[in-house]
Amino acid sequence: MTDDQPHERYHRQILLPSIGRSGQERLRRGRVCVLGVGALGSQVAQLLARAGVGFLRLVDRDVVDWTNLQRQVLYEEADVEAGLPKAVAAARALARINREVSVEPVVQDVDAASILPLLQDVAIVVDGSDNFELRYLLNDAALELGTPWVYGGAVGTLGTTATILPGETACLRCLFPDPPPPGIAPTCDTAGVLGPAAALVGALQAAEVLKLLVGDRENLNRSLVTIDLWSLELARIPAVRRPDCPACGLGERRFLRARAPSRTVQLCGRDAVQVSVSPRQELDLAALATRLAALGSVLHNPYLIRFTVDGYELTVFRDGRAIVRGTTDPALARSLYARYVGM
Ligand SMILES: [Zn+2]
Numbered sequence: 001m002t003d004d005q006p007h008e009r010y011h012r013q014i015l016l017p018s019i020g021r022s023g024q025e026r027l028r029r030g031r032v033c034v035l036g037v038g039a040l041g042s043q044v045a046q047l048l049a050r051a052g053v054g055f056l057r058l059v060d061r062d063v064v065d066w067t068n069l070q071r072q073v074l075y076e077e078a079d080v081e082a083g084l085p086k087a088v089a090a091a092r093a094l095a096r097i098n099r100e101v102s103v104e105p106v107v108q109d110v111d112a113a114s115i116l117p118l119l120q121d122v123a124i125v126v127d128g129s130d131n132f133e134l135r136y137l138l139n140d141a142a143l144e145l146g147t148p149w150v151y152g153g154a155v156g157t158l159g160t161t162a163t164i165l166p167g168e169t170a171c172l173r174c175l176f177p178d179p180p181p182p183g184i185a186p187t188c189d190t191a192g193v194l195g196p197a198a199a200l201v202g203a204l205q206a207a208e209v210l211k212l213l214v215g216d217r218e219n220l221n222r223s224l225v226t227i228d229l230w231s232l233e234l235a236r237i238p239a240v241r242r243p244d245c246p247a248c249g250l251g252e253r254r255f256l257r258a259r260a261p262s263r264t265v266q267l268c269g270r271d272a273v274q275v276s277v278s279p280r281q282e283l284d285l286a287a288l289a290t291r292l293a294a295l296g297s298v299l300h301n302p303y304l305i306r307f308t309v310d311g312y313e314l315t316v317f318r319d320g321r322a323i324v325r326g327t328t329d330p331a332l333a334r335s336l337y338a339r340y341v342g343m
Contacts (some may be wrong), residue, residue, distance in 0.1 A: 009051050009100075014238040020037055023214035024052065028100075030213040031055040033122040035110060035138060037090045038062075039193065040152045041128025042074035043202025048209060049094040049101045056094065056101060059118055060086040060128075061109040062323065063304065063315055065270065071195035083299050083306045083315070107303055109276055109321055110134060112258045113143045124212050125149040126205055132179040133255075139164070139172035140256035143248055148212055150205045156191040157230035159201035163208045163221045170239035171248040171343075176226055264330035272325040273333035281320040283341075288316065292340060307340060316341055 014024050014246040030053040034041045037060040045056055064072075064086055072086075079089040087105035094103045108114060119125055119141055127149060129135055135151065142149045143166045151162045151172060164171050204225070211220055223236040246252040265274050289300040296309030307314045312326040314336060322341060324333035 007028060009098075013051060018216055018219070019210070019214055026214050027052050027210065028054045028092075028328070030124075031057075032124050032126060032209055032213075033059065033119055034126045034128050035059050035074075035118075035134065036128030036130060037074070037086045038068065038128055038130055039071040039073075039154060039195070039198030040202045040205065041126065041239075042072045042086075042090055043199050044126050044128060044152075044206045045090060045210070046074055046093060046097065047203065049098045049103070051206075051210060052098065052100060053209070053213065054100075054102060055104070055122075055222035056059040057104045057106060057118065057122060057318040058090050058094075059106040059108060059110060060090070061107070061274065061321070062086050062267065062270075063306075065088050066232040069200045069272075071193060073199070083301055083304060084318075085303050088303055098157070101260040107317060108319065109274065110137070111276075112137060112256050115256070116145070119145055119147055122147070124209050126209060127151045127153075132185065135172060136179050137258075139247060140253045142166060143171060144253060144256060150203045150208045152201045154201045155186050155285040156194050157194045157197050158228050159204075160226045161199045161201050161204045161208075162223065162224045163212075165217075166248065167218070168223075168241075169222055170241045171245060172180045174242040174245045174249075175239060177246070185216070194229055200227065200229060264333055266328055267323065270323075270325065271328060272323050273327060273330050275322045275324060275333050275337045277320045283316065283318055283320050285316070285318060288341065309340070312336055314340060 001124060010024050013019050014021055032048060032053055037058045045058060048056060064075045064084055066080055068075055074090045074093040085107040087107050091103040091105035092215050115137055125142060125147055127135055138149060146166045147162045148165045151164060153160045162197050208221055222239055224239050227234045267274055279331050285305050289298050292298050292307045296307055299306040304315055304317050315323045322337050324336055327333055
């Protein structure tokens with residue numbers, strides 16, 4: 001590698017007056033966390049890696065699935081067949097795209113107990129999550145740390161984004177004071193999602209991150225932007241900060257203070273339930289794989305084992321967390337977990 005290779009690589013971007021050589025150097029020193037590496041997150045991560053953002057932390061709890069390939073641009077069929085966690089598969093793809101970028105994959109469920117350490121050494125957080133539970137937790141954590149974050153969502157043919165600057169712009173709870181009750185808001189599970197809608201929102205989010213990293217705050221998006229990719233209707237609603245906002249106005253941190261008990265959650269887009277155990281425990285995956293091999297078919301890689309029995313599929317991670325596929329019933333998922341993994 002020669003000294004001038006970086007300049008060659010980023011030549012078309014350095015030509016942009018809004019970036020230039022000094023902006024490129026800022027991007028190289030940039031540190032960004034992408035929470036959730038699905039359709040939005042993989043689009044954002046790819047664009048930031050190609051742009052030369054120096055450090056990317058990719059956090060995701062899930063494994064690559066066939067239904068992801070329609071829109072999650074970093075993944076390939078081989079990743080599904082290998083049963084790779086998304087964060088690991090994404091990090092490998094980014095390493096092939098740009099070896100100058102340092103990528104840290106984190107295979108973990110993010111909750112109130114784990115979010116702050118993931119965010120405290122980065123400049124910006126990108127919302128690549130598929131659920132409001134995590135977004136409201138991220139809103140609290142970002143306000144607590146004073147870290148800007150870029151909200152994004154894509155459901156059906158509709159994309160939404162907003163850039164949240166703590167203390168300066170509206171926060172998520174200024175825009176939507178409370179999370180939608182379960183079952184009310186459409187999800188990609190119930191409404192589907194158009195690949196281009198996710199790609200567009202990811203591109204808008206990536207552009208906001210680049211503006212933030214080069215220090216161009218004047219041109220940041222200060223609206224709640226919604227675009228329907230099918231009808232091409234676009235709306236920009238001014239994102240006005242509310243003085244009586246419980247989170248950024250009154251300092252409440254309801255979601256960050258919540259205790260995270262052992263719990264089960266249904267996963268978006270999957271006939272599946274996640275079973276978490278608390279406190280986290282380090283499992284001996286090899287021993288578990290050997291034990292389960294007598295009972296059903298087992299796929300084993302360094303990150304997880306996937307065990308198939310009686311039409312159910314249990315993906316068990318090193319920290320004891322599991323995704324039980326073939327059911328949406330939390331009680332059944334926990335009972336399968338107890339039977340085969342033990343609690
Ligand atoms: Zn607020």
